[in-house]
Amino acid sequence: MFDLKERVAIITGSGSKKGIGRTIALTLAEQGAAVVIADINFDGVQDTVNEIKEGGGKALGIELNVTSKDSCDAMVRKTLEEFGRIDILINNAGISQKVTVQDMTLEDITKVFNVNMFGLFLCTQAVLETMKDQKYGRIISLSSVSAKRGGGVFGGPHYSASKA
Template identity: 45%
Template sequence: MKLKGKVAIITGAGRGIGRGIALRLAQDGADVVVNDINSETVNKVVKEIEALGRKAIAIVADVSNGTAVYAMVEQAVAEFGKLDIMVANAGIAQVKQAIEITEEDWDRIFSVNAKGIFLCDQAAAKQMIKQKSGKIINCASIAGHSGFSLLSSYSATKFAVVGFTQALAKELGPFGINVNAYCPGIVGTDMWDLIDEKMGIYLDLPKGETLKKYTELITLGRVETPEDVACLVSYLASDDANYMTGQSINICGGIIMS
């Protein structure tokens, strides 16, 4: 198992992509801190990980709260003795025309998607610098490489994640810490159910038709699964990726090619 003996925190791991990543890293041998804001979902994922024979703890915390994030890292280290992998996955979507976005809308999505990444990375980095090793892996998006209509605020947060990932990689490289990001496309999760519903209002399409329309952009011809994303994160978390840093990698079935 390529992550045997490693300790990972995955934020937003109660469902969707985060759950898929948590289960995959556990299958690879890691012990896992499962974070989300919903205690019911995190406890369920903890049990799934324990069923795989790995150790796991649930930490309910809001990633936009610095005190909570630092306490989460401290608790992880107290429980497992170290922190090898931080997967800053938690995020939210927002579907609106740019001219309709309020200041409150803008502040809310940046608080989770950008500030949350910053706080998780910073807290993890301070621990990893002590260890002189570690992998920080951020959730960006193909919307961090190309802005998408009706997802302007979401796209802006993901461009921010890509930029921060690059800058942090340069700062932490001398300490033996790798910083990368994964950029999913259209993933069959609750988030895309919401995007489908909200976009359908603007596009005058019934529920399910927006997803179908966007699926036509996928070269591989199918909607992405959390497991597809988890395969890339598994690689980035492993020693196989020791010479990769500062990258934001598209994993989208060929919607965007670069």
């Protein structure tokens, strides 16, 4: 497919066994990248790290709360301590919630936006200085078909707005 030897990739939201982040992490590791598995679900992080290492890949697991600037900054520090660089950030962490506008609370919309939008911002901001210093970096932020279609299948209208 492509050669990612000597590249270091952080994938947020990659600790879930049924999520796309885990599949992305496994695929990048197969292509030679050292991968950072970053997720709030640390048990899932460890499972993904173990699978990558058992397959001969390089992986680091980090418990990450994307809604915390301190947590995002710590993720970058730990990655640099372990691998010395950050080449790729994949903003994959996200949450959805099926709820109508009528039944939605301010807490519901705040939680979804904090993870899906502000978490993406905090993780991106955390890696920028390193990527600028390296004069190299790629940031990929995942969205959803719900960003164009609206909620329903994958979540409520607040999910669609946060992904748009």
